[in-house]
Amino acid sequence: MGELQNFLKECRLALNRWKTLQEIHIVIGNESCDLDSMVSSLAYGFLLFKTLNMEYSKDKAVFPVLNVPRSQFHLRLEHCYLLNKVGIKLETLIFRPELNFEEIIEHFSLSNKSIKTYLVDHHVTVDNEDILNETVCKIFDHRPVVENHCWTKENVQMRINHVGSCSTIIGDEIFTKGEDIWNKDLAYLIYSTIVLDTKGLKMQNKATALDVEVASKLEIKFNFCERNSLYGKLMNLHCEISHLSPYEMLIKDLKCTGAVAFPRICILARNFMSLHGGLDALYDLCLERKSIIAVIIGSDQNSHEKKDIGVLFKTNNVGYIQEFVQKFKQFGLQESPTQLSNFFIFNFKDKKMTRKEIVPIIMKVYTDCKHQMFTN
Ligand SMILES: [Mn+2]
Structure with a gap:
């Protein structure tokens, strides 16, 4: 089993025994669960897992959360295609309704344990997660800043870049904070997502210099060379609607x-x-x-x-x-x-x-x- 697949299996197992944990890190994408939301939460979760040495600790865990019900996930064909391509099984993923935030927060605050939340691909929580507000410590997003968001610089680190894909920001974080954690599966998820979100990395579309930089580094490191065909494949899957009501x-x-x-x-x-x-x-x-x-x-x-x-x-x-x-x-x-x-x-x-x-x-x-x- 690859490192990324093993990481997800560990997360899932830790979820079953969350009450025994001392430290929880929740990484959650936005409620549309578009491709960069999903990949950003998986990838940033993996970065935390490696850099906070969670693989050797029974007390800490990270939960990368896909912000939709499991029953609605299969509609997203491009997500399923990519996960399947890198050998990630859907049963190892964690979906929003599978965590009871109220219960977790109450248990953790009563017992003085640590809980931290990382928002990826959004920076304002919606109703279903605003109970997490107090625990938010970092935000990675690529959308225009909402004026009345409730974060202060003292408590929350915000990284907002106007790039085509939130996965570009997470890819850049990995290059600067943990370059040695890259593996081909992780790289392929990030790379594919940047390619889709920037319409094949064309500057006249949505690609910015940082999108191109991160994607190019991955191309060199892992011999990826399929910008156009990959974009075509993912876009066709994204736009396939014949199976949908x-x-x-x-x-x-x-x-x-x-x-x-x-x-x-x-x-x-x-x-x-x-x-x-x-x-x-x-x-x-x-x-x-x-x-x-x-x-x-x-x-x-x-x-x-x-x-x-x-x-x-x-x-x-x-x-x-x-x-x-x-x-x-x-x-x-x-x-x-x-x-x-x-x-x-x-x-x-x-x-x-x-x-x-x-x-x-x-x-x-x-x-x-x-x-x-x-x-x-
Ligand atoms: Mn997005």
Whole structure:
């Protein structure tokens, strides 16, 4: 068994006897569980495992957590493909519902044991993990800093770089903090993720100098030489939707912020809504996530439009909806008509935005329109 596979097996075993541990390190990615979230938590967990000498200690353990239920993981074909390729078995992974944070925190604080949390690929905890806030000690992220995040420099080390992939940051951490822990499987996970997130490491796309630097170092060290074919393979898997129901399409790559859900899908939002069961699935999502608004970020590389946004309001408050739509349009978007009074399609006028850019805009509009909720 390889070192990485053995590490994951050890983590899993330690989870079964967590009450006997003196020191726990939780590494958790964001709730969309996209590829760089998963790989960053596994890889950073491995770095901690090696550099804190956990392999020789019965008292310490690291839990690299994938922030989705196990039952929803198989929808992510590119993740399963890569794990299988490096020989990692799904049963050795730890999924969010398999840890009871409340119970762990209570037990650890009562008995004066140590618990530390590391956030990768996000820097604001959502409801399902905000109980961990007090324990957060390090953050690695590549998205725009949210202004009202609650961390202070004294308690939390933040490393935020505007790179294409969070795995680039973790790869760079490994090169500087533990170069000797690299093995081919770990390197392949990081390398593949950077390649996918930067569209084949092309600078005109999302790759930055650091993405290229880390990926190139891995290419030299481990003889990787397949940027284009690897990108094609992973992207095809990522965009494969024939095995998914409309609801599964929505939860495959989903983020929720407050009362707004942001599913990202591989067809245009307009086309999603014409699927049989598309609208129902969107309502189910709102119900399940207690969302008032669902914002579909649609993309289809083969279409002329390439990207669009669909917004469903789970309210009939016309004043609210109108103000929201007017305000949102001001961010370089064009509204195109639909048959529904509470669903809108927006097309980009010139510059297309990513979900990272859309989320803060929507949240600002959402806050600015809140007063309308209570009128009418
Ligand atoms: Mn990410």
